[in-house]
Amino acid sequence: EVQLVESGGGLVKPGGSLRLSCAASGFGFSSYSMNWVRQAPGKGLEWVSSIISRTESIHYADSVKGRFTISRDNARNSLHLQMNSLRAEDTAVYYCARDGYPNGDYHYFDSWGQGTLVTVSS
Amino acid sequence: EIVLTQSPATLSLSPGERATLSCRASQSVSSHLVWYQQKPGQPPRLLIYDASNRATGIPARFSGSGSGTDFTLTISSLEPEDFAVYYCQQRNKWPLTFGGGTKVDIK
Numbered sequence: 669e670v671q672l673v674e675s676g677g678g679l680v681k682p683g684g685s686l687r688l689s690c691a692a693s694g695f696g697f698s699s700y701s702m703n704w705v706r707q708a709p710g711k712g713l714e715w716v717s718s719i720i721s722r723t724e725s726i727h728y729a730d731s732v733k734g735r736f737t738i739s740r741d742n743a744r745n746s747l748h749l750q751m752n753s754l755r756a757e758d759t760a761v762y763y764c765a766r767d768g769y770p771n772g773d774y775h776y777f778d779s780w781g782q783g784t785l786v787t788v789s790s
Numbered sequence: 791e792i793v794l795t796q797s798p799a800t801l802s803l804s805p806g807e808r809a810t811l812s813c814r815a816s817q818s819v820s821s822h823l824v825w826y827q828q829k830p831g832q833p834p835r836l837l838i839y840d841a842s843n844r845a846t847g848i849p850a851r852f853s854g855s856g857s858g859t860d861f862t863l864t865i866s867s868l869e870p871e872d873f874a875v876y877y878c879q880q881r882n883k884w885p886l887t888f889g890g891g892t893k894v895d896i897k
Contacts, residue, residue, distance in 0.1 A: 713877055727885070768839055776879065782833060
């Protein structure tokens with residue numbers, strides 16, 4: 669069974685940093701592109717970042733470019749999101765999501781974690 | 791950036807009725823349009839990928855159609871568990887974008 673478990677969320681002051689992690693199990697992690705998607709309280713979904721399995725190429729939403737860094741550790745089946753210079757508008761539940769098919773650039777999400785809440789407030 | 795506009799924002803229907811949800815893209819996304827369902831307190835669930843392909847385990851009452859800029863998600867006969875928020879997403883071009891969602895609630 670595919671499992672994605674996020675951790676690392678919490679309360680942080682504006683300008684602060686957090687590192688989110690996603691522990692993956694039940695599938696060949698290294699073969700899949702992985703993604704972060706967030707959802708502000710009561711709002712819709714917003715794609716944040718993707719890391720592509722075959723090429724290790726990386727993409728970011730403009731709203732986080734230069735502040736967030738996505739990375740993966742295939743040996744530990746884990747995905748990370750380093751978030752710096754956090755702003756109030758970064759407050760959201762952050763979901764880790766797996767691409768829909770291995771070894772390709774599919775960019776839709778067939779498995780999701782339960783999410784971790786990040787609150788940016790003074 | 792490709793903007794996805796979903797309509798209506800809210801759809802009030804009764805169980806057994808047919809639901810028709812729309813997603814319009816600001817430029818062509820070919821057939822690279824995806825639909826998700828989200829219930830309160832839960833992550834989204836993949837329903838349809840590439841406009842018309844049902845994901846694993848998704849009931850046949852869910853169907854998708856369209857290409858280019860206009861897409862439709864149809865639920866042929868609403869079950870009680872189908873009352874939720876539905877989002878479309880385009881995977882044709884970076885940045886990936888989502889529509890604002892359509893809430894299907896009980897009339």
